[in-house]
Amino acid sequence: MGQVMSRLSICLYNYHTIGDAMTIMIEKEVAGLPFLNEQGYLLGMVTKNQIIEKGIENYVAGDKAADYLTNRFLPLNEDALLEDVWNLPFDIYPVLNNMEELIGIVSKYSLLQGYFLEVRSRSQELEAVFNSAHNGILSINKQGIITSLNPAAEKPTRTTKEEAVGRFLNDIIIPTGLLEVLRNGIPEYGAKFQVGRRLYISNRTPIMKDGEVVGAVGVFQDVSEIEKVLQELQSVKQLNEELQTIIASSYDGLIICNGQGDILRCNPAVGRILEAPWERLVGRPFKELVDKGIFKNNIIQLVKKQGGFISILERPFTKHSLVITANPVFSEEEEIVKIVINIRDMTELEFLREALEESKQLSEKYESQIALMRNHKEIGTELRYCSIIMNNVLDLAYRVSQVDSPVVLVGEQGVGKEEIARSIHFQSKRSKGPFYKINCGSVPEHLLEIELFGEGTFNGRNIGKPGGLELANQGSVYLENIGNMPLNLQGRLVRVLQDKMLQATGEKDRKSIDIRILSGTEKPLKKLVEKGLFRSDLFYTLNIVPIKVPALRERKEDLIPLVLFNLEQNNKRHGFEKVFSPEAVQLILDYPWLGNVREMANVVERLAVTANEKVISAEEVDEVLYEKEQSPLKTVTVTGVVPLKEAIIDLEQQLLSLAMKLHGTTVKAAEALGVNQSTVVRKLQKLKNNHGG
Template identity: 60%
Template sequence: MHLKVGQVMTRLTICLYTHNTIEDALALMKEKKVPGLPLLTEQGHIQGMVSKEQILEKGLEGIAPEAKAVNYLTTRFIPVKEETLVEEVWDLPFELYPVLNSQDEITGVISKYQLGLALFQHSELRRQELEAVFDSAHNGILAINKQGIITSLNPAAEKPTRSTRAEAVGKFLTDVIIPTGLLEVVRSGVPAFGVKFQVGRRQYITNRTPIIKNGEVIGAVGVFQDVSEIEKTLQELRSVRHLNDQLKTIVDSSYDGIIICDDQGEILRCNPAVERILGLSAPELVGKHFRELVDRGLFANNIIQMVKKESGPANILERPYADHSLLITGNPVMDEEGEISKIVINIRDMSELLILREALEESKQLSQKYQSEIVELKNNIDPEFNLIVRSPAMEQVLELAQRVSKVDSPVVLIGENGVGKEEIARFVHQHSERKGSPFLKLNCGSVPEELLAQELFGGKSRSGRKSGLLERGHLGTLFLEEIEQMPLSLQSRLLRVMQDKELVPDEGQQALPADVRIIASTGQPLKELVDKGTFREDLFFRLNVVPIKIPALRERREDIIPLIHFFLKQNNKRYSLEKELASDSVELMLNYSWPGNVREMANIIERLVVTAEGKVIKAKEVNFVLYEREQDPERMVSVAGVIPLKDAIDEVEHQLVSLAMEKYGTTVKAAEALGVNQSTVVRKLKKLKET
């Protein structure tokens, strides 16, 4: 329903004329409680508008009560009709409007304030009506935003979701209910209609639609209806209206033999399957009593008598030792008085059923196998590796890692710092045939070349010969972090070990077995380094058999909330606390870019659990920790002139590394303060010394 001007205007029975004074005008405005009045000619035509605002613009000291109102007249006005919609007048430019009826007679005035108040009250009423409709709707309604957070849940949706509105709103969808496809609608922007799903024994049909604003998908809404009772009612209605057609269709198309008898056992109808099973045609059966078949030796027992005796279903196995064992089932059909009116006999050839059962059992076992593998990949949390997977992107990574673990090919993990490359490497090792052998790791950028060579290939030490990781990792897995930092001279030696599966410690010495699977990680594509000449092409081709790119946390936002809950639970258990995150705190984290990825999140959650004042971690505490570095005055960098950007970046890096080493003394602490790997600090110091 739309509001019209006539419904909210101030009606006037008297207007101003040219002979009226300012005193008359103000008195009438006060009486009618309006900010202005129309001024008419003696012939009744509107000449203009006189408002309090116009009077006060000339100053109170300049107002003479006996001055004519016409002196304060403005002809800048727009008359509106009583039938005009309020929202149309709201868009007009003036603060006061005269109102005319259908005969163009002045009937009142309306102000911008009245228009705004009317629109607000009307909108509030509509909001209340819509909220009442939403809450009283028979169908369940659930809405989420584009991050997958539940924003609305009506009472009808509480039963199928098994969650109250208070428990659900503000939570991530999959933390509350079994996924209903809404997340896919948000991602794709494509609606889905008439999708059925089941909760317990109840069946529901749902329509899922994206919420679009200014051409962008900002969420999705799912409307679902319990169709269990509806389908039951429709089935009963069809049974009453089309009983004969249904009976014929069922009887004729059933693979099992079906015989329909009256309450005395006379055969009324049978289907073609009976001829196949019993070797008798329909004319030989219809009109006969079932006991005649027993008398002829076709059956050993009279199922009709058994059904009548039990007043319910009866089952019996006929010809148990013959080639075709028959399972005979009799079901009574009751009339309105509860008496048996018909008996439906089902005859099933059990030999065929046994074949189907074997096939079904085989299919079931295969399904269980696949299901266990899917659960293993998608179970969200693998406590052994701290892997949380909800996003399709990470599901693909984990599925690929699972497949790769079954073979022995080298693997290159590509991704930013902190995305979980080591966890994926451990996952591959633990699911491979090498899981009983060592998993060793080495950061190629954290140690100098000579020490790196000794760590990898072994060498002489004060206490004798020291074995290297390639030797100690025989039959196991070696994880080489930052492989791009390995010097070229060592790259050729590593390639030789990978090809020969053996290691020659020193010239002239006997070769040692070194059957080690290499899993390498890098923050940038190795092909680019090959093109620059800083990485051997032959080693690249030997390593890059199976590259796995691990997306940054900001690229798989479905994992953010589950990761938050995982680290929160982990730290609560570690410190014997029961901290919780406020909903707006979770939203802050959801919108954060996480430049340090999962490693940064783990550190931040631990810090919040330890330092938060109350049980509930507030948004302001989260905001301070997330953006603390941005708020730190020491982070301000100033420049005095324009220089090449690369030179400026190098200079700032040199200054930061020098200050960090001067302040903290060790590369480990300096790296922690700078938010980078220790290897990065070592590399920057080396470059600083060279310059």
Template identity: 45%
Template sequence: MIWVKDIMTPISGSLTETDTCREALRRVMDEEAAGWPVADSAGEFVGIATPRALGRLLKEEGPETSCLGGVEFGPIAFKATLPLETAWSRTFQVAAVSGEDGQIVGILSRSALAVALYQRAEFQVKELEAVLNSAHNGIVVINREGMITSFNRAAERFTHVPKEKALGRHVLDVLIPLGLMETLQTGQSEYSQKFRVGRHTYIMNRDPVKQEGKITGAVGVFQDISEIESVSQELASVKALNRELDSVIQSSSDGFVVTDAAGIIIRTNAAFEKMSLSTAQELLGRRIQELGDGEVYAHSLLDVVLQRKHPVSVTEKKQDHSFLVTGSPVFDEEGRLVRVVINLRDMTMLNQLRQELLESKRLSEKYHLELAELRQRGDTGGMIASSPEMEEVLELIQRVAKVDSTVLLLGESGVGKEGMAKLLHSRSPRAEGPFIKVNCGAIPEQLLESELFGYESGAFTGARREGKIGMFELAHNGTLLLDEIGDLPFNLQAKLLRVLQEREVVPVGGSKPRRVNVRILAATHKDLEEMVRLGKLREDLFFRLNVVPIWIPPLRERRADIIPLLHHFRERFCKKYGLQREFAPDAVEAFYQYDWPGNVRELENMVERLIVMAPGELITLSLLPPVFQSPPEEGGGVSVRALMPLKEAVLEVERQLIERAMAKYGSTYKAAEALGVNQSTVVRRLAKLRRKATNA
């Protein structure tokens, strides 16, 4: 309740006939009052001098005239403890306010009273809106024409219709028929009306809104009862809920309580009374912090809301119940926190939906994987592939990644076998698992077995007391890359074969096998078939590794990748070192013509060297090593870089000539003309070279 004393303008003393018009007007203006009480010589209140009357007197009679001439109203006075509503019912413009002893203590204007009543009404509207939005029940209000005037957050959640699209529209254009139009026509309240929307079941209470005996609207309150239909106490819960749905606040099966900024409870509903084991009479006027843990579940949230000044949600467990507790602050127009609305919801019944939730998660993961696969199409995972040869390799990688077959990556040193292995892992169902790489040629032979398979405690001198897990077990549920598999010692090949066949490992010094779930990738630059022929590699191990062979062509056989790789590495190292470098056209041409015996790795190292050592921003041909600056050989200028059988050398020279002719002219007709052979001969030789590269 707000009293007249709360909004009046306090004053001290009254004006008398000895006070001049100038003095009276100055006092009124200094205090910014709507007027000032005037007393006669006997001290009796005779009226109120207003600024307008004093101003007129000042103009007509002069500033030294007695202020009595500025008294505009009769002796109208209110008690300081008079309610605002009672004061508004009186006819006045300016009134004096008297205390308990009858002395004038303030001035009240009708305009100030109107502002106070408007602010109070506006605050009550905000408070009601906060209560509506805190309820977990959907609430819809329509006017007499059927237009939606109120639509809370729960109604948005249940109907999947935003509030801004619902307000101001006819209810039948927004929602399925809920019976609110019938309530407008009949004026009858209806409770526990059940209806279904899809797989959800709702109950609704409908009540007409009446003003001065006329129906001016209708209110619908509905709740999703799908969860509680499956529990044994469904009927009792619904009946108890129906008895509580007698108003907007009491309609919610969730408990809520409203406190002021000090935590004093000023409003509660039946559900909260039930949760707190208290009656409304016992709760109202008490500080919520004074309620013990055994009585209520919401008091611990209040201090958090007061501190953060924004909505806060927490979960609390009490005995065999779990509660979702939400606290929402309410602010006045000046931004001061004046109310806290706390809502409690019993989430126990939702635990029965655990199996359905697990199924939903499974479907979600399935759709996520499918979506990720769609996004990955066309994505090379950072690999530069502009040539048709590499595009074929990447397409094969994408297909093979979906299965768990063993893959053997073949190619010269530096062609990117490890990068392809990482790409294959990232595109596989094991992408979330570990990717472990073991270089079989970089680990001493005496240590390689324990690194691969691990060892038990005390397996050998210097072994850890707790033993060690091998690379196969570290890669469990993931991918293991056996790099340089051609360097694997012969005495370990049988043990590796057993792991590939049985999918289990036996640590050094152990006797009990351990199951592992690992996808095996192997990589080498060596000719494994030749190693089998020479007895350096077990034939059965070769067949186990060679399930899906993938040949990665050398850079000289996919020259279309050289320039993209050049610019890719230039951008990477310029960004890494904070430099600005560009390659001159003659340098780019030299990069394209060079055969790159070290392949992509050599190209990457060369670009990094030039980026950091170039004296200026432009990298010209003169900055490249001499091997890049040699003019291209004409006629029979071909090279063989290592000793080999004469037959193989002839084939190598033939390969180099055909590749140079194709790189220069781009067609088999022109290449055949330059080489002095038939076009069909070039086609046959190219096919033969490609088959040999694929089978290698």
């Protein structure tokens, strides 16, 4: 813009008349002038067209120029490109620099003229490039008429530009597929065709305008010589790759030196055996390895002295006992041009023996786990893993299963605490005994007492209902959500565990029991003890071995194996062959899985059952995963105008009521609303007081 504008040395102000403006415009040969206020701020433009629009008969030279001011203008930056502004609607424009200072004006005519010159210059450049291109280029319009043909295309088409342009394609050359590209709009790349003995490769693409095919262009390249070279190169490349693969895959170390003893190539096994970065050895003399004490003998000198094959033993009493062989390669003049050195680590046999022994020990260690997976297929569904963190958890679970100590499993809902408790039981010496689960947070206190300790005689009647502790005798009891157990029942449980004697509710007699307690809790029991919600004596009795089970979002590497396993199970159950699309898998990986493995299993089953096609799409996964965003908690509807303070109070009450209804506790309601629990408690109390208790 700065190249085509007219720079201004004068502008119009409030004291100028329209006569002054006309005089200046005539002298400066411009169609308009900018009008500034006293602070130099651009208020508008005074143009000849504006004067004409007001009517010549109304023109009075003494009138103020401000009376002819128009704000129908658009300021342009001096760095603006002509191609971006040439078709703007006004006849004249003020031009500003990067400091927003007025530096000139430009007319519509100047823009058009400048843009025309630029387009013509570009056209000439493109024409020169087109004619100078090494590859042949031929284009046709929508009717199949040849519109352009460069000199490089005359040879493969066996015609000239003068003969071809303006004529139908099939009248000039043998059809090459360009008309097919014109008809279907689908590009075709790498098509080969032959003219005489010459081989050409062609790329054919449609010419698009406003989404419509208006022509097609073909680009030809003579690849006759290149094709021959490529075939030879491919053979050499294949042979070289085979040799590289052989060298790299060799378990023995291989070093190739030139006749002077400089290392030309070596394989990764050299680095493993010598415990040195093998890549850095290339280009260095073999003698350096001797000088650094890596080798005792310079086998290169021995080969040259002997004039033939050499085999020696290196470092026989060190960690790596090596057998090194060297074989010379001779030229036609009987000179040594290369030396191939082979290094074999003889201690590998000992390492293999030790590895076999270790493998045997590992096999024995996990034998019980394998038997568990075979005999109890229902166990371990949620324990599929490949992460280090979960491996550590299950390794600890296996170790504690070999003893009889109480275990507390700490983790969020749905992480698989019960599955781990089952695996501990079935890998222990109590595996033949019963495994009994009791949820301490799902039943009322009086029912939980009977569920735990049983019920004896009542008013002379022998009800005879045994509790879970009695039913699990000689086995294990899993107390889920033990943190929710009432304090008085905690006291009874402590006495049972300390005395190993059980007294049913309403029963005078006690009986001996032998059980192992496995507990599950969402929050560490120590925090509940500090808050007075859990007895310290029971805590110290149960919390012998705490195991923290990580949430699924903390072990994302386990997510895909779990998802695929659950999908496979649902496919078998329902006779499906469903699979996830790559995009769907990425959505699954990105999802936080706050409900952990349990939520994941439910989502996978739902997708397997409801997906329309064999491939479960990302859209279907997205709809299932994020449907919670449509919750009423995130929708506010206004039906009338009320005082803002009353509206805020009413909305707050609705949100609190809905959060408590959906989540049940003030802790979870506070998490959903994004506030502290104390805030929820205080506001609920205020709401209760406002409604009269």
